[in-house]
Amino acid sequence: MIPRFDASEFNGITPEMRDAFERDGVLVLDGLVSAEMCALLQNRMNEMVKGFDAREHRSVFSSTSEAHAQDQYFLESGHEIRFFMEEEAFGADGQLTKPLHLALNKVGHAMHDLDETFSQFARQDRFRLICRGLGQKKPLPLQSMYIFKQPHIGGEVVCHQDATYLRTEPESCLGLWVAIEDATTENGCLWGIPGGHKTGGIREAFRRAQDGDGTYTERLDDTPFEEDKKVPLEAPKGTVLVFGGKFPHMSSANRSDKSRHAYTLHVIDGSAHYPADNWLRRPPRLPLKAL
Numbered sequence: 001m002i003p004r005f006d007a008s009e010f011n012g013i014t015p016e017m018r019d020a021f022e023r024d025g026v027l028v029l030d031g032l033v034s035a036e037m038c039a040l041l042q043n044r045m046n047e048m049v050k051g052f053d054a055r056e057h058r059s060v061f062s063s064t065s066e067a068h069a070q071d072q073y074f075l076e077s078g079h080e081i082r083f084f085m086e087e088e089a090f091g092a093d094g095q096l097t098k099p100l101h102l103a104l105n106k107v108g109h110a111m112h113d114l115d116e117t118f119s120q121f122a123r124q125d126r127f128r129l130i131c132r133g134l135g136q137k138k139p140l141p142l143q144s145m146y147i148f149k150q151p152h153i154g155g156e157v158v159c160h161q162d163a164t165y166l167r168t169e170p171e172s173c174l175g176l177w178v179a180i181e182d183a184t185t186e187n188g189c190l191w192g193i194p195g196g197h198k199t200g201g202i203r204e205a206f207r208r209a210q211d212g213d214g215t216y217t218e219r220l221d222d223t224p225f226e227e228d229k230k231v232p233l234e235a236p237k238g239t240v241l242v243f244g245g246k247f248p249h250m251s252s253a254n255r256s257d258k259s260r261h262a263y264t265l266h267v268i269d270g271s272a273h274y275p276a277d278n279w280l281r282r283p284p285r286l287p288l289k290a291l
């Protein structure tokens with residue numbers, strides 16, 4: 001059983017929280033974010049979606065096909081706010097079968113630096129306390145995503161480790177995954193493998209090609225993920241799940257009629273080396289800013 005901590009009065013990582021994180025690879029902090037804040041983020045995202053012209057960009061995000069990874073729109077998204085569609089949102093004629101707000105898979109990856117509401121949320125003291133309390137010397141938010149997990153068509157996210165996509169030497173990535181709506185086994189909550197961060201190494205490295213124009217995935221370790229040991233990480237609205245970069249996690253497709261909105265912030269340690277072949281490259285005009 002993964003322990004849950006009441007974090008409504010959170011003011012720092014306790015020894016019990018740290019022990020749980022080190023043992024399981026994930027920390028469950030209930031009530032860390034207020035319902036009002038979840039509503040504020042959801043409203044702000046609604047406004048951003050209304051301002052997006054879906055006729056201009058048709059980038060699909062899928063963790064199973066990864067066609068997006070060769071696409072300029074995706075490659076530049078580390079320093080922009082970009083909109084990615086659900087694979088199943090299109091009909092045979094290539095047209096959207098749903099209104100845009102029910103067709104998006106996610107928005108990413110620099111809202112925490114480019115949008116006032118998301119920036120204020122991401123740069124809160126509690127997140128800094130979490131990152132420092134779990135060992136980061138200089139927490140540096142690298143990417144953030146608003147994930148919709150739409151009713152009926154919300155796509156599966158296959159088992160992965162965040163350190164595949166956000167690589168530092170030594171490994172230092174922390175994922176802060178915030179439930180903006182209740183996440184249950186019915187609407188595609190996250191699942192994770194407790195202790196899976198200690199079994200095998202980082203399985204794959206997702207790298208930017210040398211010419212900068214594409215990406216490729218390199219296999220590093222063939223140890224299979226022990227998916228038979230996965231457990232659901234159900235998260236009521238306001239819960240924050242904190243993952244280490246090696247923690248194997250996934251989510252299944254959402255076939256229910258309820259959405260499952262989440263906001264996720266990935267933070268690296270600025271004292272670690274950030275290799276130049278990471279997919280996410282910031283131009284000098286938008287350097288990463290400490291938390």
Ligand SMILES: O=C(O)CCC(=O)C(=O)O
Nearest residue numbers: 147157162175251262264
């Ligand atoms: O929200 C999901 O379904 C997947 C999110 C995820 O894997 C991540 O934030 O690393």
